[in-house]
Amino acid sequence: MRAAVLPAALAASLVLVPLPAAYAAGPAAAVPPAPTEAGPLRIHDIQGTTRTSPQAGKPVTGVPGTVTGVRAYGSAKGFWMQDPNPDADPATSEGIFVYTGAAPTVRVGDSVLVSGKVTEYYPNYGGGSQSVTELTGPAVTVLSSGNPLPAPVVVDTRNIPGTYTPLAGPDGTIDQVRLNPEKYALDFYESLEGMLVQVRDARVVQATDKYNELWVAADRQDQRSKRGGVLYESYREPNVGRLMVQQQAPASQQPFPVANVGDELTGATTGPLDYNQFGGYTLVAGSVGALRDNHLQREVTAQATDRELTVATYNVENLAATNPDAKFAALAQGVVTNLRSPDIVALEEIQDDNGSKNDGTVGASRTIARFVDAVKAAGGPAYEWRSIDPQDGKDGGEPGGNIRQVFLFNPQRVSFTDIPGGTATTAVAVTGTGAATALTASPGRIEPTDEAWTDSRKPLVGQFTFRGRTVFVIANHFNSKGGDQGIDSRFQAPTRSSEVQRIKQATVEQAFVGKLLAADQEARIVAVGDYNDYQFSPALAALTKGGVLRDLVNELPETEQYSYVYQGNSQVLDHILVSPELGYAKYDVVHINAEFAQQASDHDPQVVRLKP
Incomplete structure (x- = not known):
């Protein structure tokens, strides 16, 4: 039996900080007036230096950003936006997901102002998942279109830390532990939550499933299996470079590569970095690299002798x-x-x-x-x-x-x-x-x-x-x-x-x-x-x-x-x-x-x- 393996496309419960609440298909709060000017806070102020926002549960107005990705299908419709003018703190993400609940009307490249409520979404609160900082119940103003996107952060062996996770804080969680993205892999990914990231020439380490998801090895130093996967060898040393790859458009609109372990997505695979219940940190690709077939063969065991x-x-x-x-x-x-x-x-x-x-x-x-x-x-x-x-x-x-x-x-x-x-x-x-x-x-x-x-x-x-x-x-x-x-x-x-x-x-x-x-x-x-x-x-x-x-x-x-x-x-x-x-x-x-x-x-x- 598969061990708690479920499709990422399935909806989970929505949990708000500080208290859990049931997932609602509609906005989490009344829609505020459409913003006409930038407010006092930027995305990095909302994301903060820990996993949960210092603004959680509060309304924010006129948050500026450039739309970097749109999700118009599934249960979590919305868009990602990113501030093209980052701060100097590597711990603060410059990207954020805006949950609209319905198909968003913005397009990639739109410069927008967003007002809404800061929410921490736990895909599986009871199961221990981390949270995603989001803006919910949004009012959106499009200022201009066709703007250049921020350069994606290339995620690879050079910047993924070799240690997987920090120690928990006094509450037993890493929620309020200050991010140290140069030391811990989970902190590194969290510091990029909602931002454009990219993997290049990435080896597939879990085959495409029926929900059009696969996994790649962003870090070439993870222990490789004989046939191209990455080996899980102990509780102490999880593989740090595994990333799930989904795509923003449904397969009916944009074919998704059907890949086996050991195949490669050549060139660049780029999109916002999300987090979900079933895959953890996930690259939601706006563009997917070309598939290079490694021609993996199904094994045949050795012939037994008559006495065996x-x-x-x-x-x-x-x-x-x-x-x-x-x-x-x-x-x-x-x-x-x-x-x-x-x-x-x-x-x-x-x-x-x-x-x-x-x-x-x-x-x-x-x-x-x-x-x-x-x-x-x-x-x-x-x-x-x-x-x-x-x-x-x-x-x-x-x-x-x-x-x-x-x-x-x-x-x-x-x-x-x-x-x-x-x-x-x-x-x-x-x-x-x-x-x-x-x-x-x-x-x-x-x-x-x-x-x-x-x-x-x-x-x-x-x-x-x-x-x-x-x-x-x-x-x-x-x-x-x-x-x-x-x-x-x-x-x-x-x-x-x-x-x-x-x-x-x-x-x-x-x-x-x-x-x-x-x-x-x-x-x-x-x-x-x-x-x-x-x-x-x-x-x-x-x-x-x-x-x-x-x-x-x-x-x-x-x-x-x-x-x-x-x-x-x-x-x-x-x-x-x-x-x-x-x-x-x-x-x-x-x-x-x-x-x-x-x-x-x-x-x-x-x-x-x-x-x-």
Whole structure:
């Protein structure tokens, strides 16, 4: 599941300083008289030297500026203007957004006077977003048209600081901390809020999405992935040069480049610097550089030998029987061609048979049958499958979807040991010792009534046999990062509230793995799935505690350690872990989705070749 990823085009709540208020489509205040002369304040006086304006909540009159950008579609209609006569303080922005609520009548190049109310707009106040200083309920006078625009600030390695964020103030936020744009990247961007900025020859680090957004690397010193992205390697060192790029005009009027990771926007991409809930600091481009195709190819994993057991994991992004044939075909092609038809495939995010319709349906046999048929149509094996239906509405995910994990297996290569007794609420246990170690239910669920799994997917465990040896496979989908504060939050350090539950989940699963190893120290265990957390996270540390499992992503070259791309960061959410007995483990993250504008899923699948 995607971790709190939503389109920037969606509206959020409007919050005014000092108190939150509901977002209103109309002006925030009564429209003042049209200004006839410049007032006492300039844009830099309104923006001030901190993130929130010293004039917040107050009316201002006759603020002069030149219109540098117009947004006439979406929920946040308005225009940007910039003072062509800046002050000498690098901390004070010379640009500001004027929220009109309706399509603005001004044009780029107009010299204007604006009266209105100074407002701090928090795209997601409760989620910790920073604010955007705006003028609302405006009265606008156009003095002249066709004026030259201020020169854009070129944002690149030369001026982006290497340190991401300042320390918080006494209130736990950076709202009132004086900006130091030469030392901190977040301060640097804030000091340019609303101003014209430019990136040149910018490498794409997150592909174009369906909302016509992409991400670029403005700083060439951020840690580069093997295929052109930027790697998220620790909480301590966020990549400083990531910027979202949108465009001012809708795609119907001005085509937006369809780019993959590693492509390049050559020349100049220029526009005002905005801030939004889903992308943080965003260059809203009036002009976009030309696309240079890097010809990124979808990977194909190495062919396994006959003696190698192959186990894969694939988050298929809310797959339901109601989805179009094209989605099933694309996912199946990935399994057959790119993963080379693994012996065992653990699928995450298989929805019930009517998808998000919330009517009590929990069975998913139609969804799975369509997937199995699509694999056969793509030239793959006749997979058999095992799963356990969840209780209705108890496992989180899209309401009504009842997502769950499912085992597919090739009966020509492996056998599944069916042991009755596994239900949505029955905890699987371990029985026997040594070579006779077995599950009490197969498939079974690990401690499904434990509070760790509240509103989250319960681990599915199955007992398989390959060439006479027992292999235990655990399919996982830990709770998502929804509700966490972003790395660009006004709260520093940001709170990762969802992490608490994942640590509990990891602790429960680690204890179960410990029971298997206590019964048989040579037990062959493979734990796979979407853990919704990083290889360096406390949750993965809890899961691998005591050496019961080793996380194979750490054995890849550093530049290949990612399975997902979020806010321009190539990062790890999916993992394959193995017990000590499985020393031979050839592991591969197969990059076929996350870096591409055309995706069958938002996750890349993974596969491991084992010799049990």
